[in-house]
Amino acid sequence: QQQVKQSPQSLIVQKGGIPIINCAYENTAFDYFPWYQQFPGKGPALLIAIRPDVSEKKEGRFTISFNKSAKQFSLHIMDSQPGDSATYFCAASPNYGGATNKLIFGTGTLLAVQP
C-alpha cells in the first residue's frame, strides 16, 4: 500500500516530442504528488507537484494529469529538449504540510531526448 509504481523504466524521444511518464498508487491517504528531476551526480529537484483536488496542473512545459478515481497520475513534457534528458521520479506523500510529511518515490524513468 505504500508503493508508488512508475512506468516506463526508460524513454527515448526526439526533440519536440511529448514524453509521458505514468505513476499509480494504492494508498488513498496520499494527498500530495510531486515530480522530481534528477541529473547525474546531483540530488533530485522538485519539478512540479499536484494535490488530489485538481485534475491537471501546468507549469511551463511540464503538466501533471491526475485521475483520483483511478489512483493514477502522469507527467507530460511539452516540446521536449535535449536539456530535459534526466531521470524523473514521481512521489507521493500521506501528510501534506504536516510534521511527519515524508515522500514515497517511484522507481524512476530515464528520459533521453535526442536532438
Place this chain on the structure above:
Amino acid sequence: EAGVAQSPRYKIIEKRQSVAFWCNPISGHATLYWYQQILGQGPKLLIQFQNNGVVDDSQLPKDRFSAERLKGVDSTLKIQPAKLEDSAVYLCASREGQNNEQFFGPGTRLTVL
C-alpha cells in the same frame, strides 16, 4: 541561498568497516531527511528529524545504521559495520516549516567492496 551540503561526495570502503556521512541543511530548515538511493531505484527514506528529534526511523536498519542531529542543525549518518548491499547514494534533504518541498543535497556515493 546556499543549498544542502553533504560530504564526502564519494567513499569507498571494505565490508565490515565503518563510515560516516555529514549533512548541513539549508539554514532555518527544521526538518531533515536521510534517504538511501540504490542504483536504478528511487530514494528510500531512512530517517526523518524535526529539529533534533526523530520523527520517523521505521526503515532505518538500526543494527548497523545510526543517525544524529544533536543541535538541530547539521546531521551525521553512520554505518557500522558496512555490508556489500549498503552500496548506494546517500541523500540528505531538508524542508522549511509546513512547506512540502524537500531540497536535496548532491549525495554521497558509497561503494562497499
